[in-house]
Amino acid sequence: MTKPYDVFDAAAADYDSVGVDFVGPMGSALVEAAGIRAGERVLDVGCGRGAVLFPAAAAVGPSGSVTGIDMAPAMVELTRAAAAGLPQVTVAVGDGQAPDFPAGSFDVVALGLVLFFLPDPEAALRAYRRLLRPGGRLAFSCFAAFDPGYREAMRVIGEHTDEPPQQPKLPAMFDSEDTLRSAVGAAGFDGVTIGDLTVRSEFRDLEHFLAWVDSHAGRAVLRRVPAERRPALLAALAPVLPDPPAMSTGVRLVGAVRPAG
Structure with missing residues (x-):
């Protein structure tokens, strides 16, 4: 049975490693927004290849200390190897929905583009509250706006598969800043802040764009395009994206505090 993290396990070797600015700038911005300081204990949920973990x-x-957990074993293996020279870093397979750590273990719980993948984001927020010390901080990022060209490109890719996939819909809590504030507050956090970030991604050509799509969740769609349809796909993408391809992605950086009481 296919699991939600299988696509990331399969893409682990190429994830964030094809020469495109995307999750790296987002991870660094989240660490800066969280105000992570020397000596703090940080949990990086869904650490992937370390976009948040290494700046943290x-x-x-x-x-x-920084503890990174991820459900994709290949991600964990590669990130653990990359962090071998950092004694303050631990990387392990772990469940982002309900991390298994004692209450009050961390000063900061951070998630870079992960929360919306979980089966029950609201329950996960309550679990993170328990893991934080009183006064500890939650920091996570989520998408705010996709480039129209990216949306159209993914639609075109889907049309060239044997069975066009359903476009997934994010949980309602991610609909707006208001719904985010409400969900985070309902999980028991105070002082919710939301910042905006726009990341510009540039590609050499359409093949580079497809290599990038293949390096993250888009792989699940692209790998369903039969080899004989690849030329037709490239021709269909040409009028959809600029030459050379580029896109801008809007991200929300959400922060909150576990009350001291």
Whole structure:
């Protein structure tokens, strides 16, 4: 049975590694927005290839700690190897929906583009509250606006598959800043803040764009395009994206605090 994280396990070797600015800038911006400081204990949920984990490790320094968990074993193996020279970093397979750590274990719980993938984001927020010390901080990122060209390109890719996929809909809590504030507050957090970030991604050509799509969740769609349809797909994408291809992605950076009481 296919699991939600299987696509990331399959894409692990190429994830964020095809020469395109995307999750890296988002991860660094989230760490900065969270105000992670030297000596703090950080949990990075859904650590992937370390977009949040490595800037967080630099921020906490040798006196702090960063624990990265991910459900994709290949992601964990590669990120653990990359972090081998950082004694303050631990990387392990772990469930982002309900991480298995004692209450009050962390000063910061961070998630970069992960929360909306979980089966029950609201329940996950309550679980993270338990893991934080009183006064500890939650920080997560989520998409705000996709480039229209990207949306159209993914539609075109889907049309060239044997069975066009259903476009997934994010849970309602991600609909707007108001719904995000409400969901985070209902999970028991105070002081909710939401910042905006726009990341510009540029590609050499259409083949580079498809290599990038293949390196993340889009792989699940692209890999369903038969090889004989690849030329037709490239021809159909040409009028959809600029030459050379480029796109802008809007992201929300959400922060909150576990009340001290």
